[in-house]
Amino acid sequence: MTTVTTPRGRPRDARVHAAILAATTELVAETGYAAMSLGAVAARARVGKDTLYRRWSGKAELVYEAVFTTTDTAPVPDTGSLEGDLAAMTQQLIDEFSTPAAIAALPGLLADFAADPDSRARIRSDFLTPAKERLVDVFERARERGESAADVDTDLVLDALVGTVVFRLGVLGDPPDPRLARSIAGITAKGIEAR
Amino acid sequence: MTTVTTPRGRPRDARVHAAILAATTELVAETGYAAMSLGAVAARARVGKDTLYRRWSGKAELVYEAVFTTTDTAPVPDTGSLEGDLAAMTQQLIDEFSTPAAIAALPGLLADFAADPDSRARIRSDFLTPAKERLVDVFERARERGESAADVDTDLVLDALVGTVVFRLGVLGDPPDPRLARSIAGITAKGIEAR
Amino acid sequence: MTTVTTPRGRPRDARVHAAILAATTELVAETGYAAMSLGAVAARARVGKDTLYRRWSGKAELVYEAVFTTTDTAPVPDTGSLEGDLAAMTQQLIDEFSTPAAIAALPGLLADFAADPDSRARIRSDFLTPAKERLVDVFERARERGESAADVDTDLVLDALVGTVVFRLGVLGDPPDPRLARSIAGITAKGIEAR
Amino acid sequence: MTTVTTPRGRPRDARVHAAILAATTELVAETGYAAMSLGAVAARARVGKDTLYRRWSGKAELVYEAVFTTTDTAPVPDTGSLEGDLAAMTQQLIDEFSTPAAIAALPGLLADFAADPDSRARIRSDFLTPAKERLVDVFERARERGESAADVDTDLVLDALVGTVVFRLGVLGDPPDPRLARSIAGITAKGIEAR
DNA sequence: ACTTAACCGAGACGGTACGTCCAGTCTTACT
DNA sequence: AGTAAGACTGGACGTACCGTCTCGGTTAAGT
Secondary structure: OOOOOOOOOOOOOHHHHHHHHHHHHHHHHHHOOOOOOHHHHHHHOOOOHHHHHHHOOOHHHHHHHHHOOOOOOOOOOOOOOHHHHHHHHHHHHHHHHOOHHHHHHHHHHHHHHHOOHHHHHHHHHHHHHHHHHHHHHHHHHHHHOOOOOOOOOHHHHHHHHHHHHHHHHHHOOOOOOOOHHHHHHHHHHHHHHOO | OOOOOOOOOOOOOHHHHHHHHHHHHHHHHHHOOOOOOHHHHHHHOOOOHHHHHHHOOOHHHHHHHHHOOOOOOOOOOOOOOHHHHHHHHHHHHHHHHOOHHHHHHHHHHHHHHHOOHHHHHHHHHHHHHHHHHHHHHHHHHHHHHOOOOOOOOHHHHHHHHHHHHHHHHHHOOOOOOOOHHHHHHHHHHHHHHOO | OOOOOOOOOOOOOHHHHHHHHHHHHHHHHHHOOOOOOHHHHHHHOOOOHHHHHHHOOOHHHHHHHHHOOOOOOOOOOOOOOHHHHHHHHHHHHHHHHOOHHHHHHHHHHHHHHHOOHHHHHHHHHHHHHHHHHHHHHHHHHHHHOOOOOOOOOHHHHHHHHHHHHHHHHHHOOOOOOOOHHHHHHHHHHHHHHOO | OOOOOOOOOOOOOHHHHHHHHHHHHHHHHHHOOOOOOHHHHHHHOOOOHHHHHHHOOOHHHHHHHHHOOOOOOOOOOOOOOHHHHHHHHHHHHHHHHOOHHHHHHHHHHHHHHHOOHHHHHHHHHHHHHHHHHHHHHHHHHHHHHOOOOOOOOHHHHHHHHHHHHHHHHHHOOOOOOOOHHHHHHHHHHHHHHOO
16 A cells, blocks of 8 residues: 655656757757766756756656656557568658667667666666567467467567667667668567477 | 878887887776776876877777787687587677676777767777677588478677677676576577477 | 725734744844745745735845834933944944844845835835934934044945844854954944044 | 075966955955955956965955055154054054945955864964054153053054954944044043943 | 977866756645 | 645856866986
8 A cells, every 4th residue: 555645845847858858859869978968958948957957867767757758658569470470560660760869879878877887777678668568469479370489588588679770770870760660570570489 | 092191200109009008908807897987998008198189989888899809819619510610609709798897898989889870880880790690600510400490580699699798797797607508598599490 | 194094804813924034034044044934934834825925025124124113112321422322323223233133134134125216215214214223312422422523424424334144144254252342332432533 | 594495387376366365355345355256356357266265364354464464664753642642543544444445344254264163263373463452652751751550461452442342333334424533532542431 | 500390198168968966836535 | 826845947166077288307219
């Protein structure tokens, strides 16, 4: 049972929250992650710096919330084949990482997260875990169809999908090729089935 | 024809060069990429800051030379199977990225490179191209053995190998699992062969 | 004729007033004038910051009321000699300025008042005027006794007494010497008489 | 014997020093002591903030050097009478404190110095001591002329002169009356002689 | 031997961002 | 309407780096 303490004092303004996130998304896309200062975000959002630090611990947390808060409403793909499902999931990943803000933010954001053990753990728990659950569903169905053996290393497959997409789009800056998802899924699915 | 201008004045001291690279490797491993300042490197190497900037354009270039200068003497693997060759190459990659300095440097270094179009191009030309040539050799031999079709997307395979390893070791900070190379190579090789 | 508007709503709580003044006196003595924030006063008095600003215009006004509200009940000294009367008045001044809170508050308070023309005028009208009236009485009696000529520059004498005491106790931080009042009064009285 | 260590590195630029002091004097006169920020000084002097903090520990030290660095070349007055000498010295004091920058700076500067024990000691040692030496000379001559007894409390007289002038000009903001020095000196001199 | 030009250590320089703190105002729910 | 709590804008603080510059002094190659 959670003790719900009645909040006291002036409640936080949701419009302020939204204005900050919007300013962050704009600025990171315009100037890049490293060149974006929190002072500039505050100025663009017409907000004091304190208001930023009251809600987020620093640049990384702020950008993470601003850029990667896909409510993830898309259903788990069910195309009837492992390869089709993997391609659909990879495409979802590419779509999420292909916005101008995401492309500009990704490498710097991951670098900042990687520099702190707690944040590193958050990548796994907050970002990868939901995707892994969807991937487990996909493999479960593939196993029922007899396409895949039971003991697939789901973590490795997920890390490979994410790592490949991040490296291509974020680090190398390649334009999002519409065939990319199918290519990746093709190799991966066949590699798993053939074991 | 390159005009070789005879250098005049005092020649650069090779010991200074080495001292800077050593200090860089130490500091990046101790404090991390972002927290490592060039002033600290200069102080540790007992060198003026100008001496750094005379030789490298900034932190990224310096760290790149200090950490990733594997003279790459290892021969192209030839184990007799595509899977074996891929596993050997992946292991070489993991070895290169598993030193304390490399793990600490990788995400921040890639972020800095990714932020500048010229540097981004250098990742392809300086770092990936040598690896790609080795990978082309491997695929060539596999094709001769009949393990693989002609039209393998070498770039994609390479990006996947590098991206996966970087994400695992650099971003997530996972300890280097001795079975990792085989796992990755297994899926990839079978995925390619099964096409 | 003053229009007495009947106050509407909840009347102000006198105990709140007292708690704020007490917290102010404590904090200014503990931390000094500049380091004392109104937020800290509010917290110590268990009061909202608005309650402070509703009653005082800022730090200077609040500290002034908290520290210098000697209801000045002491009678005008009448020792029978100019020197004795001046010594008594100077001692009253020293007593008022010698509390820990007053010593800590004085220089900063005067600086804040001095920075604003209106507040500067208030030093004369609110603080110096009552003292001047008492000093005029003293000189009046001295003149009747034949100790002093009619045209004494009362303002100058008062400014000299206050300025000297403030400089000694507040600025230089000298401990209050019990002979100080007599020394100052001695020179001043003889200087006036000898004209 | 003082060990003169050879200065290493780039020497400090005297023009930078002068530009900062000039900007400080201007700004403190324009905006007042409290409202003058070191950031504004740096901007006006076209200088980085670090350069300020490298030379001065804070606002108080900077303003002190900028405003109160009278090389004090004026000779010790020798008018032939104690009253005349005191009047001359008081006038020197008034002149030093009557510049726009000094008037604006004095109360806030004294408040900041008073808040720190070390700085408080510096008022005595750096500012008052030279004046005291001159005052001792004056009293010495007066004693030789038979105008004054031997045991004058020089510190008290000096504190009274300074305190009175500071209070009048700095705190109350009175315009510098040309008769002020004579009035103060008149009372003080007669008060001393009459003992 | 002497000149010349680049190298070198040290640290000052202009500039930008950091994260914290406070002032003074405003917005809730409660009394 | 007064009140406690605390969010809000705005701005100064003092620190840390960046990348450049300016010193005194060193080290070879070319004269």
